[in-house]
Amino acid sequence: MLKLFNKTMKEIEGIIIYQVAQKEKDAMLSFLTEEGLLSIYARGVKDNKSKNAYAINVGCLSSLEINEGRLGGKSLKSATLISYLGKNLNSLLDYACFNYALELARKADEALEDKASAYKALHTFLTIEKNDDSIAHLLAYISQILIILGERMKIDGCVFCNNKNEIITYSLDDGGLVCQNHFDKGRMEKESKDQINLLRFLFMAKQAEATRINLSLPNYLHLLNQYQIFLKDNLGIDVKSFTLFKPFFSNL
Numbered sequence: 545m546l547k548l549f550n551k552t553m554k555e556i557e558g559i560i561i562y563q564v565a566q567k568e569k570d571a572m573l574s575f576l577t578e579e580g581l582l583s584i585y586a587r588g589v590k591d592n593k594s595k596n597a598y599a600i601n602v603g604c605l606s607s608l609e610i611n612e613g614r615l616g617g618k619s620l621k622s623a624t625l626i627s628y629l630g631k632n633l634n635s636l637l638d639y640a641c642f643n644y645a646l647e648l649a650r651k652a653d654e655a656l657e658d659k660a661s662a663y664k665a666l667h668t669f670l671t672i673e674k675n676d677d678s679i680a681h682l683l684a685y686i687s688q689i690l691i692i693l694g695e696r697m698k699i700d701g702c703v704f705c706n707n708k709n710e711i712i713t714y715s716l717d718d719g720g721l722v723c724q725n726h727f728d729k730g731r732m733e734k735e736s737k738d739q740i741n742l743l744r745f746l747f748m749a750k751q752a753e754a755t756r757i758n759l760s761l762p763n764y765l766h767l768l769n770q771y772q773i774f775l776k777d778n779l780g781i782d783v784k785s786f787t788l789f790k791p792f793f794s795n796l
């Protein structure tokens with residue numbers, strides 16, 4: 545009976561974004577919630593007979609009952625599936641976007657202060673009807689994460705002088721649009737109008753409206769590549785799932 549006094553129990557809703565097998569039938573779950581990312585030891589869930597097995601797969605939106613030990617270790621008591629958010633993956637591109645988003649959510653968590661907004665952004669990405677535009681939605685999701693990380697790009701004028709005309713490119717490193725006068729060809733590339741408009745749109749529109757811009761796959765991949773480099777070099781977030789996009793880059 546003494547054990548009861550050393551533990552607290554709570555029930556919380558969230559998304560399973562990662563799991564690693566432990567021992568023979570156990571798993572360590574990464575569970576994203578409004579409170580941030582929780583690591584939960586789930587005993588016996590890899591057993592076919594486990595009643596929790598169906599609710600702890602990656603992509604499950606589930607409600608978990610969690611025991612919390614005195615030292616903060618968390619273990620799963622029971623899991624109830626609300627819905628499976630990976631069910632509408634119809635293409636390799638959908639699959640790549642899904643994996644990228646989950647890995648980013650996991651790796652960015654520590655640096656994110658506003659956990660509730662970060663959770664909402666992932667939930668929006670996973671639940672929205674994507675049709676053929678999962679990559680537009682992924683870019684909108686990454687943009688939201690950048691905003692929450694304090695990396696909102698300036699899109700209403702040149703980041704150096706606020707000039708609203710003669711915008712010829714943008715620089716993620718510098719934090720926004722760049723005008724003719726401040727273009728530094730030593731470390732910047734010129735971008736097309738479509739590319740500039742895409743960045744503008746992503747930092748202006750609501751996340752759910754991402755597909756309204758309706759650009760082509762090469763435009764989206766171009767920005768995804770720039771985001772990938774920015775996340776890695778400037779924020780130390782290395783999303784390995786980026787390699788899933790390789791086939792699409794080689795088809796350009």
Ligand SMILES: [Zn+2]
Nearest residue numbers: 702705723726
């Ligand atoms: Zn300028």
